[in-house]
Amino acid sequence: MTETIEKPAGSRVAPSRRSFLKWSGVATGTATLLASSTNLGMPGHGPAAAADGMADADKTVWNACLANCQSRCPLRLQVKDGTVVRILPDNTGSDELGDLQVRACVRGRNQRERIYSPDRLKKPMKRAGERGEDKWEEISWEEAFDTIASEMKRVKENYGNEALWYHYGSGSTGGNITKRGTWPRLLNTYGGYLGQYGDYSTAQITAAYPYFFGDSTSSNSLEDAQFSQLQVMFGNNPLETRMSGGGELGVVQKVRKDFNVKTIVIDPRYSETALAAGDEWVPLRPGTDAALVAGLIHVMIEEGLHDQDFLDKYCVGFDEDHMPDGVPENNSYRAYLEGKGEDGTEKTAEWAADITGVPADRIRQLAREIAGAKPAAITQGWGPQRNATGENSSRAIFLLAAATGNVGIKGGGTGAREGNTTLPVAAFPLFDGEEPPVTTQISCFNWIDAIDHGPEMTATNGGVRGKDRLDVGIKLMVVNASNTLTNQHNDLNKTYETLADTDKCEFIVVIDHQHTDSAKWADILLPSTTNFEEFDMIPGASCGDTGWVIWGQQAIDPLYDTKTGYEMCTEIAKRLGIEEEFTQGRTQEEWRQYLYEQSKEAIPDLPSADELEELGIWRKHADTPFISLKEFREDPEANPMPTDSGKLEIFSKQLYDMNKEWEFDDDLDRLAPLPEQVQTYEDWKAARADGAKYPLQLMGHHYKGRTHSSYANLPRNKEAHPQKAWVNPVDADERGIDNGDFVDVFNDRGRMRIPALVTPRIAPGVVSVPQGAWHDPDKDGIDMGGCVNLLTKYHPSPLAKGNPANTALVEVEKYRG
Missing domain, CATH: 2.40.40.20 (Barwin-like endoglucanases)
Known part of the structure; x- marks a missing residue:
């Protein structure tokens, strides 16, 4: 007889020490050890102890923090009697650029609470009440696998592969095999699934890139800011979002300490970056970055401070003499600034001040300072673009970098998010061949429309890519290491209402190791291991010019009745008759070795696997900092941009034409060919x-x-x-x-x-x-x-x-x- 389990309402309170140990399943004999071996300031565990760890630990193994902050920090896990008793940071490297110690932040250092959390999922379960009611019956793994395989077969036979959906999420983004890739590989091996483009963090800026640069690009690395006279950060907050000592935080602080580059932070909030790395804070209202840029460039033109030579040679659309063919007059950006465009309003500093909340005199001062700094490193985080007109906010900041002539030079930048230097570590393959078997895509964000009215979604009203319209809505969802099903998706109540209708999305499987809000909406709920309970080869990432590789080792055996994603997918593949195609005859550890060998071909000086296991982390620094669009700046004829004009497109003829064809439900929605301030709802x-x-x-x-x-x-x-x-x-x-x-x-x-x-x-x-x-x-x-x-x-x-x-x-x- 299976037991019906109902999670109590309001259970998000900190458990007592006694209940924590009880829920974590830790043996009584280990309780004292756990209680006394915390990383967070308990007596007897100061800096010296943090460096040395516990002398009587059975072993210390390397793994990493893999949640989506991008830094991929290595962790040293000390294990005693099969229990992780202490988390230590990287103890290699130095305090020098190129060799910074990749020191994990408090999030990564608190992994023990995550491993032994009372919210850990311990056994596979199926829904016992209404979807979202959070009532469950424990089931065997065999029943779970059989049910999932059966549902996949049913949905494919009745609706086709485009009715299958792999849900966007970032709970294990930093991994490789332990990343979310195992489930996409399973679905692709089974004939594919409805694809997605963009992500919740960067969709608008990612979509904006092609209409300014021709394809995705980045700015110079933040390490390159050592050659700048001024650094300007629009909504860029590395000291909170990416707190690794070897990543953004470490590089930003080191550049500030050693080179004292003045930094201006433009953000509605006085962030930790503004506080600790900034010299000036410019607060503005959310969603008004394009208005601020317009006011800045208006001042620059008025005072002759902009780089007209750069705009003439490298850009189209800034003024009437450099416009694409077939566009009526007074559609240039300069005409927009001068009030000759459709709105008839001159974009003075006073105009910008009324919209942004930044005083007009401060806008003038800021314009002079940015234009006068040769060079200036202008970057943006992903906050400015995460609004209803975020594509325009991003393009406006690109434009500011172009108008000041900072693109493609040392110490400058493109106005995009900072770039970096990484290592070509081989990734676990999501599919075999040149492209996935299903190439139809929708935005990762508008999936609830595809559930609610999928066949009504077209290329021009719903952003469908790869075909003119969807044939079917989403009927089966795989939600793996993702809390964006509900908690991270907009308008929770609307989302709940959509998911509650089992006649629309007919089956949802959630895979996670924590009982998140999204887990409540599963039909089958699968408990996964943490990455500390499995093997991986992890590529490091940084905003600087150092790449690294972490040899992820299994610290402890899988807890409770959990399995790795690779084990789960192998068992389901077996039931679908595609096991050999999915696994290619490899275990997870053999896949790691395979990826190592591929990486070794691309990185000849990569140490041997045995040496990597001994080192834990291996880093490599680029000879020079990353400079975006350097070749284009040096010779635009030989190295044109992949745009229709071969130049930076301030006015996008593509968007101008698309706006005539696309359909919108809201009268305020439109595709603006210029990076102008656009009115929207709730602004x-x-x-x-x-x-x-x-x-x-x-x-x-x-x-x-x-x-x-x-x-x-x-x-x-x-x-x-x-x-x-x-x-x-x-x-x-x-x-x-x-x-x-x-x-x-x-x-x-x-x-x-x-x-x-x-x-x-x-x-x-x-x-x-x-x-x-x-x-x-x-x-x-x-x-x-x-x-x-x-x-x-x-x-x-x-x-x-x-x-x-x-x-x-x-x-x-x-x-x-």
Whole structure:
């Protein structure tokens, strides 16, 4: 007889030490060891102990932190009696650029709480109540595999492979074999599945690249900023989002310390990067970056500070003398600035000030400073583009780099996200052959439309790629290491409503090692190992010019009744009759050796596998910092951009033509050929309208205690970084809110109740709720966890069909219950 299990409501509280040990399944004899071997400041474990670890540990093995912050930090796991008792950071490298120690942050160092979390999934289960009700029956692995294989066969036979969907997520992005790749390989071996483009972090900027540069590009590495006179960061916050000592944080701090490059941070929030690496903070309203850039360039033109020679030689669309054929007059960017375009408004500093909240005199000063710095490193993070018109925000910042002549030179940049130097480590293959068997794609973000009305989605109304329209909606979903099914998707209640209808999406399998909010919506729930319970070869990543390889070893045997993703997929492949095609006769460890051998061919000086196992991490530094578009700058005729013009396209003729064909439900949606400030819903203008019901702009910033929603359930992370709504003192005073008061943040989509952080570190008129907290509704549906996506709007951006999370309006009121 199987047992029906119901998770209690409101279970996201920190467990007691006793309950933690009970739930983790740790033997009594190990409890004292666990309690005394924490990494977070317990007596007897200071800096010396952190360096040396525990002398009586049975073994110390290397693995890595693989959640999606990009840094891929190595970890040394000390094991005693089959239990991970301590997590140590990288102890190699130095304090020099090119050899920085890849020191993990507090998130990576707290992996023990994750491995032994009371939220660990321990046995395969099937849904016992309504979907989303969070009631379960334990089942055997055989029943789970049989059910999943049967459902895959049924859906393929009834609807075709395009009805299968592999859900976007980033819970194990840093891995290789342990990455999410095993399940896509299984689905591709079975004939393919509906593909996806873009991601929740970068959809708009990724879609913007081709219409300015011709394809995806990046800016110079942040290590190259040592040659700059000025560094300007638009919404770029490496000191919180990528806190690795060898990644962005380490490089930014080292460049600042050694070369003292002045840094200006432009961001609605005074981030840790602005605080610790910035010299000046320019707060602006969310979604107004394109207006700020227009005001800056207007000042530069007015005072003769822009680089007209660069614009003439390398760009099209800046002025009327350099426009594509077939475009009516007064469609250039300069005409837009001068008020000769369709809106008839000159884009003066005063105009920009009214939109952005940045004073006009500060805009003029900033324009002179950026234009006068030769060279200037202009980069953007992914916050500015994560709004309803994010494609334009990104293109505007690209334009600022071009207008100041900083593209393709040492110490300069393209205005994009920083680039880096990496190593060509072979990746676990998602499919065999040149392309996947199914080439139809939709945006990773508008999947709920494909569930709700898939056959109505076309290339021009839903961003379908690879064919004119979908033939069928999504009927079966594989959700692996992903909490974007619900918690990280916009408008939670709308998302829940879509998923609850089992006549639309007929089967959902969720694979994870934590009982996330998304796990509640599974029909079959599979417990996976953590990466510390399996083998891998992990490519490192950095914003600098050092690449690395981590030889990931299995620290402990799989806990509870869990399996690796490779084991799961092999068993399902066996039932589908495609085991040999899927595995190619290799075990997971044999795949690691295979990938090593491929990598060795591309990296001749890569140490042997035995040496890698001994070293744990191996790093290699580039001879010179990465400079984006260097060849184009040096010889644009021999090295043209992959655009129609061969140049940087400030005016996009492609977007101009596409706007005539694409269909939008909202009158405010359109494809703008220029990187102009575009009005949209729930933006700065709507917030300031007379009698606005929701007068505050909402944004969700990334937070030091979490990587998206990963680590959000760990007690020590929550204690160190509690969830609070950031409110400016001006807005707090108007509402009678004091620092620490519980407040309700709400709109028509939902309501949350969390403490307020009243601080001048957020721009007036803006509320920021750190993104990634797990949704935790009380009996009245009020979220006590502070999940910002309860309040964000589901409205895919016009071009990318991407995530517009930073375009939403709310009100805040003091809770007086």
